[in-house]
Amino acid sequence: MKFGLFYEISIPRPWTRETERTVYNNCLEQVKLADELGFDHVWAVEHHFLEEYSHCSAPELFLTACAVLTKRIRVGHGIVVCVPEFNHPIKIAERTATLDLLSGGRLEVGTGRSATWTELGGFGANPDTTKKSWDEFVRCLPKMWMQETFSYQGEFWSMPERTILPKPYQKPHPPMWVAVTSPGTEIDAAERGLGSLGLSFAGFEEQEKKIKEYRRRIQSCEPAGAFVNEQVATTNFLFCHEDEKYGVEMGKKLGNTFNYLATQLISTREVFSSPSYQSLGLLPALRRAATGPDASEQQTEGMAYGDPARIIRAVKKWESLGVDCINFILNANEVVPQDQVMASLRLFAKEVMPVFAKKPANVAAAAE
Amino acid sequence: MPLYGTLDLTAVANQLPTLANLDTEAWILPKAEMLQLLIEVPRSSTDGLLPKAMHPALPSYVILAVTKYSESPVGPFTLAMLRLGTRAGAHPRGFMLGAVASSEAAAKELRNRWGFPIETGEVKFLRRHDRVMGTVKKNGKTILDCALVDPQPVSGTDVQYINWVTAANAPIDGQTQTMLIQVDPKYTFYKAERGKPQVATFDAAAWNAPGLLLADPIVGTCCTVDTDLPRIRFVMDPLKPVFQGTRRIRESRVDE
DSSP states (O other): OOOEEOOOOOOSSSHHHHHHHHHHHHHHHHHHHHHHHOOOOOEEEEOOOOOOHHHHHOHHHHHHHHHHOSOEEEEEEEEOOOOTTTOOOHHHHHHHHHHHHHHOOOOEEEOOOOOOOHHHHHOOOOGGGGHHHHHHHHHHHHHHHSSSEEEESSOOOOEEOOOOOOOOOOSSSSOOEEEEEEEHHHHHHHHHTEEEEEEOOOOOHHHHHHHHHHHHHHOOOOOSSSSOOOOEEEEEEEEEEHHHHHHHHHHHHHOOOOOOHHHHBBHHHHHOOGGGGGGGGHHHHHHHHHHHHOOHHHHHOOOOSSSHHHHHHHHHHHHHHHHOEEEEOOOTTTSOOOOHHHHHHHHIIIIIHHHOOOOOOHHHHOOO | OOOOOOOOOOOGGSSSSSSSSSOOOOOOEEEEEEEEEEEEEGGGGGGGGSBTTSSSOOOOEEEEEEEESSTTTTTTTTEEEEEEEEEEEEEEEEEEEEEESSSSSHHHHHHHHHHEEEEEEEEEEOOOEEEEEEEEEEEEEEEEEEEEEEEEEEEEOOOOOEEEEEEEEEEETTTEEEEEEEEOEEEEEEEEEEEEEEEEEEEEGGGGGGOOOOOEEEEEHHHEEEEEEEOOOEOOOSSOHOOOOOEOOSOOOOOO
C-alpha cells in the first residue's frame, strides 16, 4: 500500500493576500514533512473558479515548488484538464516534461475533463465534447513526449511537424492516470492502460465492484502510452490522533466541511443537458453525506480518521479490496489547525505506515 | 463557508402569499410541455433577491420556464416562472421570484396552495420546427419574449430539473409564520429537445427582480413530461441556514 497527499487547496473567506499565501505555505510545509516521513505521492488538482473549495488553478507551479522542496516524494498532476479551452496539448506536454526534469523523474500525470459548469462555462468549453477531446489528448501526449518530432491532425487540435521540448526525464514517459468519479470512467482507464485515480468517496461495496472491473479489463487493454500503468488509487480524509474520539470528531469536521463545499459546485449536468454528463459524478454521494458543515451523524465507511488502530482497520479493508494507493485530503477551509495536521501526519507515519510497509525481499522470502 | 443571501423575508412578509394550511393536495399534470431556459446573471444583480437561509449558485443563474399544462384540476393553463438558481444547504434549488399564469383559477390555486408569487396574464407557449417560443404579457405589456432556438432531440435522461422553493406565510406550531416551501415535482419524460436560449424581451421588475440582468446563456430545453405538483413535505426557516432550519412536515411520497 502506498500513501499520498491530495490537494484541492481550499481557502476560507475572507480572501486576503495573507490567507491565500498562508494556506499555500501550509500545504508546502505539509508536503516537505510528508517527504521526510516517507509518503509516496503528492497530488494537486486543476480547478478554476471554485470559491473556497479549491484555489488550485495552477497546479504545475505548486507541484514545482513541491519538487524543489523535496527529495523523494512523487508529484502528481491530479488532474490536468484535457479540454482545449483549458489547456493546449502542446503546453501540457511541455509543462509536464519540464516538471519531470525539475523533479528528477518524479512526475505522475493525471488526466481528466472537468465536471462542473462553473469551470466548463467559464472557459467557454462545450460539455458535449470533453470526453472526445480527453481521448485525443491522452493518445497524443505519450507521442509528444517520446517522438523527436510530432505532427497531428485531429478533431480538437492539430499541429504541423515540430519538435516538442523538453522531453521528460522518465523514459519512456511518466505514468499516466485518469480521474475516476463518474461511473464507467474506471473502464475508460482500464481500456487505455491508465491508472485509476479515484476521486470519489464511495463505500467499500461500490469501490470493490469498480476495482474488479478495472483489473479485469486492463488485462486486455490497448495502452494509450508506452506501457500499462495498472494502479488503483483512492481518496480519503486523514486525521490521525492518539485519542480516537477526538480523531473521529476532527475527521468528521474535515469531511463534512469538504463535502459541504463540494456540494456548492454546479455540476455540469445540473444546468447543461448533455449525454456526455449523465452522471453527477461524486456529488450525489456528497449530498447524501453533507447535510451541513457541522453535521454530526455522518460516518462514511472506510474514512481514515480516529486513532491509529481505527485507521489501520480502514486501510486494511481498502487494501483487501485491491487499492494500491490512498491519497489523503488533510484539510478543508483550514478547519484543522496546521499544527494538528502536522502532528496527524507524524502519528500516521509512526503508527500506521509501518504496518503497510513493503517487506524487504529477504524478509518476505524468509516468511515463506 | 459559502455565501448566504441577504433577503430578510420576514421584513416583506406582507407581500408574500399566505396559505390557509400546509395540507395542500397534490395535482397530477400529464403531458405538460416545458420550455426552460438557463441563463447566467451577474452575482451583484441577485444579491438582494436570495433569502438569508440559502446560498447563491456559483455562478449565479436564472431559470426562465414557460409550461403548457394541457390538463389540470383547474383545466388547461400556461404558466411562466422565473427562478433563481441557489443552494438549500447542499441541494440545488430554484427560488421562485415571479410567475404568471394564463388563468385566474390556476393563479389563485398556485398562490394559495404552494405559495407561488403569481399573477394572471397572457402566457403563450408556441412550438415551431425551428424554435419553441414563450411570451408573457401583463396589462398589455410584454414582460417576456423568449425562445429555444434550433431544438435538437436529446434523451430525457440528459435533462435534470431541480426542485423549486417558494416563500410564503403559513400556519405552523399554532401561528402563521413566514417560511420557505420546497416544491418538488416529479417528471416522466416522453420527449426532450435541447437548443440555444434567446431572450428578446425581459422586464426584470415585472418578475419581482428589479435590477436583474440576463448575461450569458447556458442552455435551453423543451420537454414533454408527465409531472405533478406534490404535497408539501419540507418547509424551511427563512433566516436560518437551511441545514439548521428545515422541518419535515410530511413523510415522503409513497412512490419514493
